[in-house]
Amino acid sequence: MNDYFTAAIGQLIERARVLRTKIPRDLPRDYDTLAQTCQERLKGYLERLRSLLEDPMFQLSAYQPERLRMFKRIVGDLDIIESVGITALDRATDADHKLNSLLERIAREIRYPLVTPVVTTLSQQYFCIVTDLNLLCVPLVEGQFLLHLPDLYHELAHPLLTEVDDPVVEPFQEAHFDALKLVLDYLSTEMAKQDRRRGPEQPSFTLSRWEVSWVKYWMVEFFCDLFGVFALGPAYAWSHLHLSAKRGGDPFEVQLVSVSSHPADDARMRAMLFGLEAAGFTGEAVEIGSKWKQLLEHNDVTPEPEYFQCYPDELLRQLAADALRGVRDIGCRLATPTTPDPVHSLLNRAWSEFWTSPDTYSEWEKRAVASI
Amino acid sequence: MSTTGLFSGLYTRVREYAELLDDVIIQLKSGEGTARDPRRQKLAKLLVALDQTPVADLSTQLLSVLVKEQTAGGARWSEVGRGLMSQPVPETVIGRLEELARALENERAGMLAKMRGRGS
Numbered sequence: 001m002n003d004y005f006t007a008a009i010g011q012l013i014e015r016a017r018v019l020r021t022k023i024p025r026d027l028p029r030d031y032d033t034l035a036q037t038c039q040e041r042l043k044g045y046l047e048r049l050r051s052l053l054e055d056p057m058f059q060l061s062a063y064q065p066e067r068l069r070m071f072k073r074i075v076g077d078l079d080i081i082e083s084v085g086i087t088a089l090d091r092a093t094d095a096d097h098k099l100n101s102l103l104e105r106i107a108r109e110i111r112y113p114l115v116t117p118v119v120t121t122l123s124q125q126y127f128c129i130v131t132d133l134n135l136l137c138v139p140l141v142e143g144q145f146l147l148h149l150p151d152l153y154h155e156l157a158h159p160l161l162t163e164v165d166d167p168v169v170e171p172f173q174e175a176h177f178d179a180l181k182l183v184l185d186y187l188s189t190e191m192a193k194q195d196r197r198r199g200p201e202q203p204s205f206t207l208s209r210w211e212v213s214w215v216k217y218w219m220v221e222f223f224c225d226l227f228g229v230f231a232l233g234p235a236y237a238w239s240h241l242h243l244s245a246k247r248g249g250d251p252f253e254v255q256l257v258s259v260s261s262h263p264a265d266d267a268r269m270r271a272m273l274f275g276l277e278a279a280g281f282t283g284e285a286v287e288i289g290s291k292w293k294q295l296l297e298h299n300d301v302t303p304e305p306e307y308f309q310c311y312p313d314e315l316l317r318q319l320a321a322d323a324l325r326g327v328r329d330i331g332c333r334l335a336t337p338t339t340p341d342p343v344h345s346l347l348n349r350a351w352s353e354f355w356t357s358p359d360t361y362s363e364w365e366k367r368a369v370a371s372i
Numbered sequence: 373m374s375t376t377g378l379f380s381g382l383y384t385r386v387r388e389y390a391e392l393l394d395d396v397i398i399q400l401k402s403g404e405g406t407a408r409d410p411r412r413q414k415l416a417k418l419l420v421a422l423d424q425t426p427v428a429d430l431s432t433q434l435l436s437v438l439v440k441e442q443t444a445g446g447a448r449w450s451e452v453g454r455g456l457m458s459q460p461v462p463e464t465v466i467g468r469l470e471e472l473a474r475a476l477e478n479e480r481a482g483m484l485a486k487m488r489g490r491g492s
Binding site for chain 1: 376378379380381382383384385387390391394397398401402426429430433434437438440441470473474477480481484487488
């Protein structure tokens with residue numbers, strides 16, 4: 001395989017060098033952090049590729065498994081840099097610049113404690129953030145509408161959970177871990193009950209799958225949702241209703257044999273409503289809860305008994321309390337019914353307009369977006 | 373709704389674990405370094421913590437779940453961790469670390485495929 005590595009690594013070195021030339025030098029300052037990250041990463045990959053190619057140790061057969069794994073990791077990292085990071089820089093448009101400016105305003109309003117991510121409108125899968133590059137991706141024309149923009153707040157929360165060795169965000173991460181311990185204790189109790197019953201093995205297996213889902217994915221999603229609720233208020237929960245109505249599947253979905261990446265939409269909404277109550281939006285929580293119930297009725301599905309075992313109310317209520325403590329302890333501005341911040345007010349006002357004047361909402365929204 | 377954000381954070385962690393493992397394996401195979409090496413100590417500490425209950429922190433909790441998913445159950449990783457700190461390091465320890473490195477590579481590759489929308 002030495003010949004393979006010689007040619008393949010040589011070609012990858014050339015690819016990384018070409019990518020460095022694709023980083024534009026004339027973008028607004030908002031993009032400096034992303035451009036710098038891409039440059040530094042590419043330099044690091046080039047150094048490691050040269051080591052894999054030239055270090056005599058990597059010519060020896062004993063080290064080929066490590067050499068192959070390292071090579072694959074660099075290929076993966078380069079894929080991300082090329083397909084997301086540098087593409088975002090290379091194709092940055094006026095729409096991106098506007099969204100970057102909007103996100104900076106949001107970050108200032110909520111006293112976001114980390115470097116504000118760069119925004120690109122190149123997302124092919126709704127809102128998402130590539131935390132490694134601190135790059136937030138939104139659909140192409142999302143900046144021309146308001147109702148889904150609350151999801152920016154959710155995405156802003158992901159780096160708060162992944163940033164390492166930053167004491168400023170650690171209280172949020174500790175709250176996340178406390179909530180996770182609570183869930184794991186609960187699942188452990190459920191497993192013990194199951195063992196005492198000496199019934200079939202399936203329920204215990206299902207509980208073990210839920211454990212994996214909670215640890216790897218669900219708690220992160222709940223905490224990002226709750227960050228959205230506490231930083232923005234009711235508009236965040238409305239946008240969840242909107243997204244579920246437009247794109248959601250079974251709102252009570254609960255996997256019995258496989259690991260799933262996202263918790264059930266209804267469980268997410270229940271956690272948000274607990275969060276809204278805890279933040280002082282009791283009336284709004286009732287109103288959103290009522291509309292959510294109507295949406296569930298239209299879906300015409302009923303939850304399986306396992307659904308309530310997977311997401312008990314008491315657990316979700318406690319998650320909301322833990323998340324509130326975490327957001328408060330990192331010094332972010334908590335939304336209240338009287339928060340005056342302009343972007344906060346606009347996104348909440350959009351939902352008021354949506355419900356009070358559905359016929360004229362689109363016209364109102366166009367004017368509102370133009371005024372941002 | 374998007375999975376990229378969710379996988380992206382996890383991907384970074386998995387890649388870091390994988391890099392740590394390969395660095396230590398290379399060090400052990402080449403006979404370089406000692407038990408005092410910071411990378412080796414970091415890995416040993418992580419592995420020992422895997423068998424402790426309750427789990428001390430989120431990073432260990434996450435690795436514990438990943439390892440349980442990808443490797444045979446009942447593996448005593450704390451023994452491997454303690455073996456890493458002994459001199460000389462038993463040959464079996466390198467074998468177990470290579471097993472773990474392969475498992476994490478599978479996890480990393482699967483996650484990257486999901487981030488890039490290539491299914492499973």
